[in-house]
Amino acid sequence: MKTFLKVLLVLSLVVSANAKEVKLLNVSYDPTRELYTEYNAAFAKYWKTKSGDDVVISQSHGGSGKQAQSVIAGLEADVVTLALSYDIDAISQQAKLLPANWQSRLPNNSTPYTSTIVFLVRKGNPKGIKDWDDLVKKGVTVVVPNPKTSGGARWAYLAAYAYALETYGHDDAKAKDFVTKLYKNVPILDSGARGSTITFAQRGIGDVLLAWENEAHLALKEFGDDKFEIVTPPLSVLAEPPVAVVDKNAKRHGTTEVANEYLKYLYSDEGQEIAAKNFYRPRNQDVAAKYAANFTQLKLVTVDQEFGGWTKAQQTHFADGGVFDQIYQPQ
Amino acid sequence: MKTNQTWLAVIAGALVAPASYAADGGDTNSAQAAEIEALKKEVQVLEQKVDSLEKQSAPEQSSAQVQALDQKVRILERERENDRDDAAALAKAQPKISLGASGFSFGSADSNFVATLHGLVQADSRTFFGDRGLINGNDSFLLRKARPIFTGTVFHDFDFNFTPELGGNVGTVQILDAYLNYRYNPSWQLEAGKFKSPVGLEQLQPDSTTAFNERSIANNLVPNRDLGVELHGDLFGGVLSYAAGIFDGAPDYIGTTVNADSDDDKAFAGRLFIQPFKKTKIIPLQGLGFGVGGSYEDDRGGTAAGTQTGLTSGYKTDGQQTFFSYNSTVVAAGTHWRVSPQAYYYYGPLGLLGEYVVSDQSLSGGSVHPKGVVDLQNTAWEISGGWVLTGEDASYSGLTPRNPFNLHTGQWGAWQAVARYGELDVDDNAFKDGFATTGSASEAQAWSVGLNWYLNKDIRVNASFSRTTFTDYHHASTAVTKYPENVLFTRIQLSF
Numbered sequence: 001m002k003t004f005l006k007v008l009l010v011l012s013l014v015v016s017a018n019a020k021e022v023k024l025l026n027v028s029y030d031p032t033r034e035l036y037t038e039y040n041a042a043f044a045k046y047w048k049t050k051s052g053d054d055v056v057i058s059q060s061h062g063g064s065g066k067q068a069q070s071v072i073a074g075l076e077a078d079v080v081t082l083a084l085s086y087d088i089d090a091i092s093q094q095a096k097l098l099p100a101n102w103q104s105r106l107p108n109n110s111t112p113y114t115s116t117i118v119f120l121v122r123k124g125n126p127k128g129i130k131d132w133d134d135l136v137k138k139g140v141t142v143v144v145p146n147p148k149t150s151g152g153a154r155w156a157y158l159a160a161y162a163y164a165l166e167t168y169g170h171d172d173a174k175a176k177d178f179v180t181k182l183y184k185n186v187p188i189l190d191s192g193a194r195g196s197t198i199t200f201a202q203r204g205i206g207d208v209l210l211a212w213e214n215e216a217h218l219a220l221k222e223f224g225d226d227k228f229e230i231v232t233p234p235l236s237v238l239a240e241p242p243v244a245v246v247d248k249n250a251k252r253h254g255t256t257e258v259a260n261e262y263l264k265y266l267y268s269d270e271g272q273e274i275a276a277k278n279f280y281r282p283r284n285q286d287v288a289a290k291y292a293a294n295f296t297q298l299k300l301v302t303v304d305q306e307f308g309g310w311t312k313a314q315q316t317h318f319a320d321g322g323v324f325d326q327i328y329q330p331q
Numbered sequence: 332m333k334t335n336q337t338w339l340a341v342i343a344g345a346l347v348a349p350a351s352y353a354a355d356g357g358d359t360n361s362a363q364a365a366e367i368e369a370l371k372k373e374v375q376v377l378e379q380k381v382d383s384l385e386k387q388s389a390p391e392q393s394s395a396q397v398q399a400l401d402q403k404v405r406i407l408e409r410e411r412e413n414d415r416d417d418a419a420a421l422a423k424a425q426p427k428i429s430l431g432a433s434g435f436s437f438g439s440a441d442s443n444f445v446a447t448l449h450g451l452v453q454a455d456s457r458t459f460f461g462d463r464g465l466i467n468g469n470d471s472f473l474l475r476k477a478r479p480i481f482t483g484t485v486f487h488d489f490d491f492n493f494t495p496e497l498g499g500n501v502g503t504v505q506i507l508d509a510y511l512n513y514r515y516n517p518s519w520q521l522e523a524g525k526f527k528s529p530v531g532l533e534q535l536q537p538d539s540t541t542a543f544n545e546r547s548i549a550n551n552l553v554p555n556r557d558l559g560v561e562l563h564g565d566l567f568g569g570v571l572s573y574a575a576g577i578f579d580g581a582p583d584y585i586g587t588t589v590n591a592d593s594d595d596d597k598a599f600a601g602r603l604f605i606q607p608f609k610k611t612k613i614i615p616l617q618g619l620g621f622g623v624g625g626s627y628e629d630d631r632g633g634t635a636a637g638t639q640t641g642l643t644s645g646y647k648t649d650g651q652q653t654f655f656s657y658n659s660t661v662v663a664a665g666t667h668w669r670v671s672p673q674a675y676y677y678y679g680p681l682g683l684l685g686e687y688v689v690s691d692q693s694l695s696g697g698s699v700h701p702k703g704v705v706d707l708q709n710t711a712w713e714i715s716g717g718w719v720l721t722g723e724d725a726s727y728s729g730l731t732p733r734n735p736f737n738l739h740t741g742q743w744g745a746w747q748a749v750a751r752y753g754e755l756d757v758d759d760n761a762f763k764d765g766f767a768t769t770g771s772a773s774e775a776q777a778w779s780v781g782l783n784w785y786l787n788k789d790i791r792v793n794a795s796f797s798r799t800t801f802t803d804y805h806h807a808s809t810a811v812t813k814y815p816e817n818v819l820f821t822r823i824q825l826s827f
Contacts, residue, residue, distance in 0.1 A: 074441060141402065187406045190413060203412075205405045 022258050024057045027077035029064035029151050029241070030192035031215040035278040036081070042274060043265050047258060055258055063192035064151030071095065071246065078250045078259045081243045083151020085109070086310040088244050102244045111240040112266035113280035116300060117152070117159045119231040120200065120209040120216040127207045131233050132163040135208060136181035143206035145196045146189035147318050151241070153193070154318060156210040159237035161317070162301045166235060180327040189330075201228065212239070213295070214279035238300035432788040434480075434827050443487040449480035451539050452825045453498070457650055460817040465810040469652065474498040475822070476538060478507065488514050492526070499586065506590060507556060518564040525590065528554040528581055529561065529574035529602040530624035532673035532686045533713070539826035540729035542684075543649070543795050547713035548753040548777045551646040552690040553671060554581035554600070554626060556588045561600075570609050572622075575601035580628040580667075583643035583690055583709075594641070598628035604673075618677030618726070625670040630663040630692070641667065642694070646755060649779060649797035650818040652811045655757050655771040658696065664704045665693025675727055680747075682725035685714035698765030705764050713753030717783075720746040735787035745785040749795070752778045762804040770809030772801035781820070793822040 026036060040057040047055045060067065060075065064083035071077045072095040082088055085103055092098050103110045121129050127140050135142050145153035160182055164175035188205065190196040193215055200209035201219050208231075211219070216230045243263045250259040265271050272282040276291035288295075307313035317323045428437045438445030453475040459466065477498030484490050494508040510524030527535055531553030533546050561576025580598030581588070604622030611617065630641040641663030645656035673686035691708040695701075723730050723745045732745035754776045761767045781795025799816040 074443065187402075188409055188413070191417075195413070199409050203405055203409050205402060205409055 022053050022055045024078045026079050027060045027067050028081040029083040030194040031212050033061050039274045063149035065149045076249045077246045078255045079245050083241050085242045086314045098247045108283050110242045113275040115213050115239045116236045117156045118213050118216050120211045120228050123227050129208050140185050141206040142185045143196050143200040144210040147324055149191040152212050155237050155239045162306045163235050183328045217279040232296040235299045238302045446483035451476055451478040454823045456821045458819045518566050520564050523560045525558045528557040528600045530626050542715050542749040544820040544822050545649050548755045549688050549711035549713040551584050552688040552711050555584050557581040568610050572604045582641055596630050600626040615678050621674035623672050627668045630667045648799045648816050649777050650816050654775050654812050656768045657766050660696040661694050661766050662696050664695035667692040677725050680719035682717045687712040707758040707761050709757050711755040715751035717747050717749040731788050732785045747783040749781045769807050772812040773804035774802035776800050789827045791824045795820045
């Protein structure tokens, strides 16, 4: 019997020694599918060389707010790469899956790339849309997702609000009136950025799509620049999508090391190049210079400067009964 | 349109005014007539232009209207599309409830929490022939098994099973299975509680899928359920299965199991089973499996036979009559080990299953040398085979009829013919040294044939005949072993 048990033990060790595949789940927001498809392949290759292990990374995409709620409800993300820090704060505060100081663990407040909100219009720009005030004109139909569920939509809303504050001398009532008029021109709210792109580009609805910069470029690539063109307004918002390891999930899965490396590698030259190629503005200055032609220069305001940070912005504008609830009436 | 009408009125007025004026001057009539004619032509030209303008402006207006309507339709369609997506997403988040051939189940949307109710009911009859009236009360209808079976999963990785037994010969309720299984992955699972000890091949087969009403005579030498902790799993996609655990220690098969240990001794039990061709393309050999199970315990029993002694209450025939038992003075007095090489083969409608069991145990309390310890080695083997007459694939875990019974459509389910032969040989020293009760047989040979009718996945009807013959060491046979046992079994089984 002792021999039998020894044989079983040796067999067990042999089997466990061969188990070298690591699985990661990256829960992300809507328009990052293409970015992380390319990045995951690059990281898997890097990790194989570095550790000898195979890493298989699964992706989950949706509206940033919805994705955060899914993680809170039990979706076992090893890492989250969401549209805004408030959504990861929610995971930290409501589910205690990562510490409150998560944003200080990686450079640039854990935002390896940035983006902004631009306009995607139909070819020839038939409505002559050049700036935010063109969006409130009568007869202009605007497509944008729902800020309650979409991170990109919150950035777009705040960009419009910031424009109004700048234009009307920081008169909050006028800014509120401005976004009220803008959302009167919005006939439909999708739950995520990709949904709005479908609404505008594939379903042929509306005159202008308020889109992530990378999503607008992707639409040009996918549908052809003979159908659409990008209009970059003189002023928009500096969107800083953050990333974080979901500590408790990663620990339970035994993936803490690879999850940390996965996010750190976003800051590497290769990670930054992949971000830039996918039209995310890289943090690395050299890479940014190399891809400068991809990104139109414009004035970018930050949420911290204009709205006092994400917590305050969320509470004021997007919480139940907030400004958005007051100004938006479904049509 | 109003603008065009005004134009015409003005032009008409212009025509009337010169005509009135001309009536007052006769010498200028011809010139005026020519002028009127010219004006008429101009009116005609203007009318044509007005018509042309009207034709041009109408399509522009209707085009704008069409565009506006088109946008509204598109928006409505997109909203409907989004509503469908939202409804689908909502449906995915709803708890799932299902009722089917495998039981009643309800669980969370992400399947992390699932609870399922299964059931097993076996209504049997046993009719004995040729016992010459020596045994009363063994012809019977009986509720052989009646089990509500609760299984499920909590927190994704923890499976549970709770199965009480409400049927059986004894008529008392017992907890048959009650265990928690942590499933790290299919290869590494840790089970704790009360469950089948990993030794006998036929014993490990689900109770609802055995070929005959009762397991073979060889099953007498393997342990039934036991309490303990077991590491188990399937490696290489099920090519190699292993199980190894530590248990309270169970005697040779006893139908009525206990929920606690009666001594400090613990048993080790384990099993390796290989299906080397399972993942290959050699189809005829994919269903070949073989392995070995075994157990080891240093067992020092108490005083009362069949309860705290670590001993079986007796070896039973197919008809569940005891043909061998130990004297009440006999107790376990040392090591008890078992080894059981085993194999099965399934290919299409053919199914074969066989195992050999050695149960070797040190005992004391024999009547010849009451304080002496004697090592008794009992052996048994069996082989059974079946053929599915209706062509379905046979398997270790049962079969599913291709055409479930339905008189309206002329479907008759699946039919299977089965046969079995087995022997059990009790160590002769059990008789020489006075360990066996008077009338115990030293050997038994049993053969059986039967027909199984699977009406559908859940309902099965069996009929079989078994004959067991005995070798009586002391020639002191009692009623059970005096004559061969001939018994006809029937069964109606509901299993879901």
